[in-house]
Structure formats: structure tokens, C-alpha cells
Amino acid sequence: MGFENFVFRYGKDSIDAMNVRNIFEDAGIELVPSLYANGRPGGLITRDALDFILHRMTVKVKTHLHEIETKIYNL
Numbered sequence: 001m002g003f004e005n006f007v008f009r010y011g012k013d014s015i016d017a018m019n020v021r022n023i024f025e026d027a028g029i030e031l032v033p034s035l036y037a038n039g040r041p042g043g044l045i046t047r048d049a050l051d052f053i054l055h056r057m058t059v060k061v062k063t064h065l066h067e068i069e070t071k072i073y074n075l
Contacts, residue, residue, distance in 0.1 A: 001039050002046045009036035032067070034060035 009017040014036035015024075024031050035056045039045065045053075061068070 001042045001044065002049050003052070005039050005042050006049065007036075007038045010034075032060065032064045 007017075011033045014033045015021050015031055017036040017038070021031075035053065037053045039049075
């Protein structure tokens with residue numbers, strides 16, 4: 001599956017695409033929206049599509065790592 005087989009949503013749209021916002025808000029969990037990539041069951045993913053998805057998620061985690069670590073250690 002290449003890019004054309006995926007539905008991509010970015011930022012806050014990624015949370016809404018999963019229909020889970022209220023679950024996390026009710027639990028007091030703050031989400032850091034990044035990427036929603038739904039390829040539906042469609043087979044193997046091309047390397048460029050996988051690299052894009054992984055890169056986008058990795059960059060977002062690295063950008064917010066200090067916030068994530070602070071929240072984890074203050075639990």
C-alpha cells in the first residue's frame with residue numbers, strides 16, 4: 001500500500017478521526033496530536049509510506065519529549 005491507499009489526518013483532526021477525544025478527556029489525559037494514518041486492511045505498506053508515517057510520529061514525540069517525561073514522572 002502506498003500513500004494513495006491511506007487516509008491521513010494531522011494535528012487535532014487526527015484525534016477526531018479516531019473518535020476517542022471524549023475518552024481521553026474524561027480520563028484527564030492530554031493528547032499530543034500527531035498523525036492518523038488509516039490504510040484499512042490492504043496489504044503490505046511501501047517503504048516510503050512507512051518511512052513517512054514513522055518519521056512524522058518520531059518527530060512529534062521528540063518535539064514533546066520533555067512534556068511527556070514530566071507527565072510520566074509526576075504520576
